[in-house]
Amino acid sequence: MQAVGPDKSQAGNAGEASQFLTFSLGAEEYGIEILKVQEIKGYSAITHIPNAPPHVKGVMNLRGTVVPVVDLRAKFSMEAVEYTKFTVIIVVTVNEKVAGLVVDAVSDVLNISSAEIRPAPDFGERVDTRFISGMAGVGEKLVVLLDMDRLLTEEEVAAQSGAN
């Protein structure tokens, strides 16, 4: 037992599992680390912000706090769809800032071990891979894991350079 113990934990370290919340955008599946997710809520009225980048849809009221809403379809230059009552907003907290992400639908919570995560392939010029932390095959699906810190920090940097 004692001999097996450290072996096991080592294996655990190498393939340490994290939980990811997966959601769909069109036919694609994306995942974000569940620790960044504060809550999931239905679509609520969004107030337009003047002169904001196109993927920043505006701000919403989250129980008295004013929170910006980012449309991930617009962010990834995907075709826009009409918001319906099935449209979901994932509220995330990154660097103590709260933001809402508009996605098509939430799918599942998956355990993905780090061994299963592969680096994002180089798509060349066609696809912006800056926000992708890796890809994981889960069953038949391929899940694109997003780097939330980078996604929303880039947001801020872009916004600030826009403001100056």
Added chain:
Amino acid sequence: MSEENRAMQIDLSRFRETFFQEAAEHLAEMEAGLLRLEQNSFDPELLNAIFRAAHSIKGAAGMFGLEDVARFTHALESLLDGMRAGTITVTPEHSDVLLRANDVLRELLAAAADGTASPARMEAVLGELYVAQRSSPERADSPGRVREQDRKSGRRQYRVHFRPAAEIFAQGMDPLLVLRDLAQIGEPAEVEIDLASLPALASLDPEQCHLAWNVRVLTGKTEQEIRDIFAFVEDGAEIRIQVESAGTEPAAAPVATPAAAAQQTPANAREASIRVATSKVDKLIDLVGELVIAQSMAKEIADHFSTPRLSQLQEAVAVMERHIRELQERVMSVRMLPIGHIFGRFPRLVRDVSVQLGKDVRLQIAGEDTELDKSVVEQMGDPLTHLIRNAIDHGIESPEDRRRSGKPEQGLIRLAASHQAGSVIVEVSDDGGGLDTDAIRRKALERGLIGASDSLSEDQVRELIFAPGFSTAPAVSDLSGRGVGMDVVKRNVAALNGSVSLASEPGRGTTVRISLPLTLAILDGLLLKVGSETYVLPLVAIVESIRPAAGQVRLVAGRGEVALVRGEALPLLRLHGLFGIPTQVQDPCQGLTVIIEHGGQRFALLVDELLGQQQVVIKSLEANYRKVEGVLGATILGDGRAALILDVGGLSQVARRAGSVGLAA
């Protein structure tokens, strides 16, 4: 010192901390302004801002009896005034002197805060300030210049013997500070410590001073100036000052350079703090206790949940909700301070100013328990000081005049605060002669604020006293009359989302009425609609709203649009265009224009329709997003939607840019 005077001094000491904090802010403002001034040599707006900062420091320093600070800032202010009026041409040397003066002022304030003597180079820089304003009449009687010459006449070596009173520590003095000052007036001195009266350890009283010092110092100061250093410790002390030699100047005398001295300036960054009544904290603790109980009840139900217990759970949640709401209110109230916090300093001010002006004035205070947001209370200090000074200086007549017009010789100034429908009203009223509208009109004409043919109503004439650079005082006094008072008042109050109004009756007196929001977190707003979006416009900025008739909106130079309102051409801003909102209302005659005033500038804002007036709670947009131009913050409307609050200052900048296009033509 009479008993009463002593009481007043102690009372005043409560506000010293506030004064030093404010002074530090003003200094920082001045420094930033001076540095910018160097880049764009003569920007009147910038000079005005620097001048106002210096003026505020001077005023408050006078009140606290910090004579060196007041004297120094007066010289600084005179120079700035000359620059502002254009009688002095600004050269790079001027900004050098001003920056140096800024450094000295910081040292002076630090010294005043610590209760130590003023920095040695103060007089030298004071001299420079007077020299810099060559055309100023104040040059002739400048003490700074005289001392400047003294200094050149050579330095002497003094031997100073100092044995402080044994109980010096009990008096709150530190002999080391005195020695440090002594070291600063001349060459790095030779110091001998005299241990002769140091008792054996067994009989040593650690709370007494048993030491004496012999200091050799080479300085250009006179014996009296050296003696002045000991002014605070001379009681019971043994102080002997002897001239050892009328020594010749050493070839390379290492005089402290301004830069080096500036580095020594301690950075006295004091942290903002708040004082809260214990009863408020006790109540908070009680509430948290109740909340914990409510939470454990809810948890118990949730842990053993079955459908029949749903109503119990709902009830427990409702209890928690009630406690949380009350907690929220109480926590907000921690930020509230009674306005009496600043009222307390005015009796002294009234006394000093009225004595100085040879008037007899009584101050009546009411409503000092009225509570306001801490930051609002703190920022009301300057405006109220200006108003009270003005009331004594310009409002109350001399005792002879009052007797002649059948009034009691003693004038009355009333300072009153009260709650009125979600705002706090602060009134400063006097029973003096009232505003002389003819004099105001003449002065405004003279200053070029109005044209000779302008026809103004009495009210409009009275409003002129709020214009920058306006003053009716015939003589420039230490107190007021530089024309900074009223525009500072208006600006400070506007910065707090408040408003100022004026009522005056000839022969009966003047009342200045300041209306302030209860807290900075709540704002009186006008809801308006553009396209499908709702915006909130701060009510204080709105002058009126009109629907322009055809022909009232013109295109100037093919680009800028102006709205003609009663003969005045105001830049027209289309909110839908500015914010990129699709709307049906493109023709100004179909929508509404709201006339907005900010910082003395007016412009018209085109919106689709007005929805009504409402108090809104200001929520930060920056907390989770970032600053957006033209937007002050956000709020949550009754229907749960977020709405943006328009930033009048930001919009007026946009209007100014647009206006400069329009008005250039």
